Structures are given as structure tokens and as C-alpha cells.
Amino acid sequence: MFAVSLWAVALHPLPQENAMAPKYQENDAYILGVTLHEAMPRVADKRLEEMVYDTAKEALDAVGISRRALDHVTIAACDELDGRSISSMLLAAPAGAYLKDEIKATDSGLTGLCLEATRIRSGRFHLGLLVSWNKSSIAPFEDVMRMRCEPFYTRPIGLNMSISDGLFAAAMQGVDEADASKVAASYRQAAAKNPRGVAAVPVAADAIAASPYVSTPLREGHRPPVTDGAVAMVVVSGAWLNDHPDARPLARLSGIGWSLESYQLGGDRLASMLGLKTAFGDAMKDAGLGNADELDVIEIEAQTAFHDIATRQALALPADQTVSPSGGPFAQNPYFCTGLVSAAEAVLQVAGKAGPVQAGRVKTAAAIGFHGFAHQGNVTAIFEEIPA
Numbered sequence: 001m002f003a004v005s006l007w008a009v010a011l012h013p014l015p016q017e018n019a020m021a022p023k024y025q026e027n028d029a030y031i032l033g034v035t036l037h038e039a040m041p042r043v044a045d046k047r048l049e050e051m052v053y054d055t056a057k058e059a060l061d062a063v064g065i066s067r068r069a070l071d072h073v074t075i076a077a078c079d080e081l082d083g084r085s086i087s088s089m090l091l092a093a094p095a096g097a098y099l100k101d102e103i104k105a106t107d108s109g110l111t112g113l114c115l116e117a118t119r120i121r122s123g124r125f126h127l128g129l130l131v132s133w134n135k136s137s138i139a140p141f142e143d144v145m146r147m148r149c150e151p152f153y154t155r156p157i158g159l160n161m162s163i164s165d166g167l168f169a170a171a172m173q174g175v176d177e178a179d180a181s182k183v184a185a186s187y188r189q190a191a192a193k194n195p196r197g198v199a200a201v202p203v204a205a206d207a208i209a210a211s212p213y214v215s216t217p218l219r220e221g222h223r224p225p226v227t228d229g230a231v232a233m234v235v236v237s238g239a240w241l242n243d244h245p246d247a248r249p250l251a252r253l254s255g256i257g258w259s260l261e262s263y264q265l266g267g268d269r270l271a272s273m274l275g276l277k278t279a280f281g282d283a284m285k286d287a288g289l290g291n292a293d294e295l296d297v298i299e300i301e302a303q304t305a306f307h308d309i310a311t312r313q314a315l316a317l318p319a320d321q322t323v324s325p326s327g328g329p330f331a332q333n334p335y336f337c338t339g340l341v342s343a344a345e346a347v348l349q350v351a352g353k354a355g356p357v358q359a360g361r362v363k364t365a366a367a368i369g370f371h372g373f374a375h376q377g378n379v380t381a382i383f384e385e386i387p388a
Contacts, residue, residue: 001035001036001037001038001054001055001058002035002036002038002195002196003033003034003035003036003058003059003061003062004033004034004035004062004250004348004351004353023241023242023245024238024239024241024242025238026123026237026238026239026242027120027121027122027123027237027238027239028120028121028237028238028252028253028254029116029117029120029121029235029236029237029252029253030235030236030237030238030241030249030250030251030252030253030386031233031234031235031249031250031251031252031253031347031383032063032234032235032236032247032249032250033059033062033063033233033234033250034059034231034232034233034234034250034344034347034348035055035058035059035062035231035232035233036055036196036229036230036231036341036344037051037054037055037133037228037229037230037231039196039197039198039227039228039229039331039332039334040198040227040228040229041137041198041225041227041228042137042227042228043135043137043228044137048082048083048091048133048135048138049090049091049094050094051133051135051228051230052091052094052095052131052133052230053094053095055131055133055230055231055232056094056095056096056129056131056232057096058232059129059131059232059233059234060096060129060234062234063234065127065234067096067100067129069127070096070100070127070128070129071100071101071125071126071127071128072100072101072102072103072119072125072127072128072129073092073095073096073097073100073101073102073103073128073129073130073131074102074103074104074105074112074115074116074119074128074129074130074131075088075091075092075095075097075102075103075104075105075112075130075131075132076104076105076106076107076108076109076111076112076113076115076130076131076132076336076337076340077091077104077106077132077133077134077336077337078106078134078336079106080139080144080147080148081134081136081139081141081144081335081336082134082135082138082139083135083138083139088102088104091133092104095129095131096129096131101125103115103119107371107372107377108336108337108339108340108369108370108371108377108379109132109134109231109336109337109338109339109340109341109343109369110301110339110340110342110343110367110369110371110379110381111258111339111369111371111377111379112130112132112340113130113233113253113256113340113343113379113381114256114258114379114381116128116130116233116235117235117253117256117381118256120235120236120237123237123239125237126236126237126239126240127234127236127237127240128234128235128236129232129233129234129235130232130233130234130235130340131230131231131232132230132231132232132336132337132340133229133230133231133334133336133337134226134228134229134230134334134335134336134337134338135228135334136226136227136228136333136334136335137228141161141226141335142160142161142162145159145160145161145373146158146159146160148373159373161303161373162214162215162218163215164265164373164374165214165215165218165223165303165304165306165374166214166215166216166217166218167215167265167270167374168270168304168306168307168310168374168375169215169217169218169222169304169306170216170217171267171270171271172270172271172306172309172310173271175306175309175310176217177209177217177219177222178205178209179305179309180217180218180219180222180304180305180306180309181205181206181208181209181219181221181222181305182205183302183305183308183309184203184205184208184221184222184223184305184330185202185203185204185205185208187224187302187305187308187324187327187328187329187330188200188201188202188203188327188330189202189327190324190325190326190327190328190330190331190357191224191326191327191328191330191331192327193327193356193357194326194327194331194355194356194357195355195356196326196331196332196345196355197326197327197330197331197332198227198331198332200327200330200331203221207221208221208222209221218304218306222304222305222306223303223304223305224303224328224329224330224333225333226333226334226335227332227333227334228334229332229333229334229337229341230334230337231334231337231340231341231344233340233343233344233347235253236249248386249386250347250348250350250351250353250386251346251347251350251351251365251383251384251385251386252383252384252385252386253381253382253383254286254287254288254364254382254383254384255282255283255284255285255286255287255288255289255380255381255382256282256283256286256379256380256381256382257278257279257280257281257282257283257284257285257286257379257380258279258282258377258378258379258380259274259275259276259278259279259282259377259378260275260372260376260377260378261274261275261375261376261377261378262376263373263376265373265374270374273310273311273313273314273375275375275376275377275378276310276311276314276315276368276370276375276378277314277315278378279368279378279379279380280292280315280366280368280378280380282380283366283380283381283382284380284382286382287364287382287384289364289382292315292316292317292318292321293318293321294364295321295364295365295366295382296322296349296359296360296361296362296363296364296365297322297323297325297346297349297359297362297364297365297366298317298321298322298323298324298365298366298367298368299323299324299325299326299328299342299343299345299346299349299365299366299367299368300323300324300328300342300368301328301329301338301339301342301367301368301369301370302324302328302329302330303329303333303335303338303370307370307375308323308324308328310375311368322359324342325345325349325354325357325358325359326342326345326354326357327357328342336371338369339367339368339369339370339371339379340369342367342368342369343367343369343381343383345357345367346365346366346367346381346383347365347383349362349365350362350363350364350365350383350384350385350386351385351386362385363384363385364382364383364384364385365382365383366380366381366382366383367380367381367382367383368380369381
């Protein structure tokens with residue numbers, strides 16, 4: 001288990017009223033602590049409920065906050081990938097939500113962060129726990145994705161995630177397999193340095209280029225394997241921080257944005273990346289930023305190497321932009337919550353706590369996540385350094 005915080009409530013008595021002037025914007029959202037479950041291809045010694053409980057408890061313990069003190073809990077999970085209907089009936093309690101104001105996001109872990117942020121920004125909630133998970137080993141991933149196509153006309157072709165990602169790769173103009181192989185190799189190189197990953201082994205670009213086709217032009221080596229994992233964040237309002245002046249958050253969540261595209265899998269929709277541009281633009285505007293070069297680090301949930309290339313092109317990222325120093329999904333890929341893992345890595349970057357993959361001093365970092373077939377759903381979250 002990997003947990004990071006800079007402060008523990010249990011070690012600090014509550015201050016006297018008006019002991020110091022407010023330092024934080026009352027309705028802004030701040031990340032007080034982050035916990036990542038140990039990344040493994042398959043967590044064989046725990047039930048899913050135990051994974052969720054251990055991650056949620058470690059997140060609270062790391063900041064010295066009791067579950068009783070929470071005023072709400074946000075969970076993000078998928079019934080199909082959990083392998084059970086209405087999975088929150090069994091998993092809300094181990095996530096800390098028993099007898100708490102609880103709400104669930106079912107699109108992605110990063111969507112759950114947006115939901116959590118809106119709750120904090122409403123001014124009605126001040127101390128929350130966000131928990132997301134995916135024990136990918138208990139539900140055959142591609143079988144779930146095929147099932148999701150049942151209501152749609154694309155079902156007869158046997159659509160799954162591999163095929164939709166292959167269609168996406170084929171729709172990209174001016175990008176060949178060699179480019180994708182080089183990108184995948186760089187991701188694996190970075191992932192090998194990340195202590196929070198699954199101990200990925202670097203693979204040369206020529207070996208990736210020789211790996212079997214999954215859905216032309218997408219090869220097996222162009223995508224990361226799915227893994228088991230979970231992530232939790234303790235999220236607080238500025239008002240709560242002003243009442244606890246000794247508290248030291250890891251980062252401020254300064255911008256959020258999300259967008260959904262159509263189900264169509266035609267070339268125009270796939271190549272336009274309109275949903276990504278919209279979500280990213282909204283998050284940048286929310287954070288008061290103008291251009292991508294104002295971001296020191298961008299963590300991309302690149303489910304294939306083509307996702308990385310397409311994101312760079314769509315957002316016109318500078319050639320020297322620091323992208324996914326963590327190794328992204330190639331470090332760990334608990335599919336449903338991989339975007340939230342990227343957000344956790346972005347938080348660690350602005351807190352200066354990313355360890356071997358720290359990209360120097362990072363004042364601003366973004367996490368970009370995708371969900372659905374061929375990046376239908378898009379989410380961006382932006383984090384800022386807390387001034388000393």
C-alpha cells in the first residue's frame with residue numbers, strides 16, 4: 001500500500017476560533033491525502049471487499065482522520081467489472097460509506113473525482129473520501145465490453161474494446177505503427193522506474209513492432225495489460241482547511257472538465273478528438289490557464305500508444321512537454337480507475353512526492369482520462385502546487 005499525506009489530524013488539536021486569517025478559498029477542493037493499493041496483475045490473497053476496505057482505511061489512517069468525521073463519501077466503480085449487480089450494496093460499507101451521505105459514479109474513477117469536486121464546491125460538504133477500484137482479474141474484460149454493445153447496432157460485428165481501439169488507431173492520419181511502437185517503448189521505460197507500478201520490464205520498440213496484431217494497426221505491445229488496483233483520496237474544502245490551520249494539503253484541484261462524444265465509430269468522430277478538446281478546454285478555463293505549455297506535467301491515461309499520440313496532436317502539446325513520467329497505464333492499469341490513478345500521480349508530482357519519477361519542481365499538473373469505446377468519454381483534472 002502506498003499512502004501520502006503531509007499532515008495528520010490526530011496529531012494536531014483543533015485551533016481556537018479565528019486563530020488565524022483564512023488562507024484558502026472556502027469552496028475550493030484540496031487533496032489532503034492519496035493512497036494507492038499495491039499494483040498487481042492479480043490480487044489473489046484478497047476479496048474485492050478487502051481490497052476496497054484496506055485502501056479506504058489506509059487513506060484515512062494516513063491523514064489521521066476517523067471515518068466518523070467524514071461528512072460524505074464518493075465511490076466510483078462499475079457493476080459489470082465488479083462481477084456483480086448493484087455492487088455498491090456490498091462495497092459501499094468497506095469503502096467507508098456506511099451510514100454516510102454516499103454517491104456513486106459509474107463512468108470512471110476520474111469522473112468520480114469530478115463528482116467529488118462538485119460536492120465540495122457546492123459549499124455543503126467539507127470533508128470527503130473518494131474511493132475507486134477495479135479487480136480486473138475477476139471479470140473477463142473483453143466479455144464485459146462485448147456485453148455493453150448489446151443495445152446497439154454494432155453488436156453483430158462482435159465489437160469489443162480491442163476492435164474499437166483498432167478503429168481509432170486506423171482513423172489517425174499520418175501516424176504509423178513505428179511511431180506507436182516508439183511511444184509504447186518510452187511508456188514502458190518510464191513505468192519500470194515507478195515504484196507504484198507492477199515492476200514493468202522495458203521492451204524495445206522493435207520487439208513491440210513484432211508483437212501480434214490485436215486489431216490492425218493495433219498490436220499487443222501497443223497497449224498495457226489490465227491489472228488489479230484501487231485508489232483513494234481524502235478531499236477537503238478550503239473552509240475545512242481554514243478551520244484546521246496546521247493542515248497541509250498535497251494539492252489544490254483547480255480545474256475540472258468532462259465531455260461525452262457520440263457512439264458513432266466513423267472516422268470523423270474518431271479523428272476529431274472533440275470530446276478531449278472540450279474537456280481539456282473546460283478544465284483549463286476552470287483553472288484560469290490559457291495554454292498547455294502552462295502545465296508542467298500531463299499524465300495521460302493512454303490505453304494504447306495511439307491515445308498518447310492523438311492527445312499530443314489534438315492539444316498541440318509542445319515537443320518538450322513532460323508527459324506521463326509515471327509510465328501511465330503501462331505502470332498499472334486497473335482499467336476502471338486508471339484515470340484516477342493518473343490523477344494521483346499528478347497530485348504526487350505537484351506535492352514533490354513522486355519519488356524516482358518526480359519531474360523536478362512541478363507547479364501545475366493535469367490528468368487526462370478516457371472511458372467508453374474509442375475515447376467516447378473524456379475527463380481532465382488540473383492540480384496546483386500549494387505555496388509554502
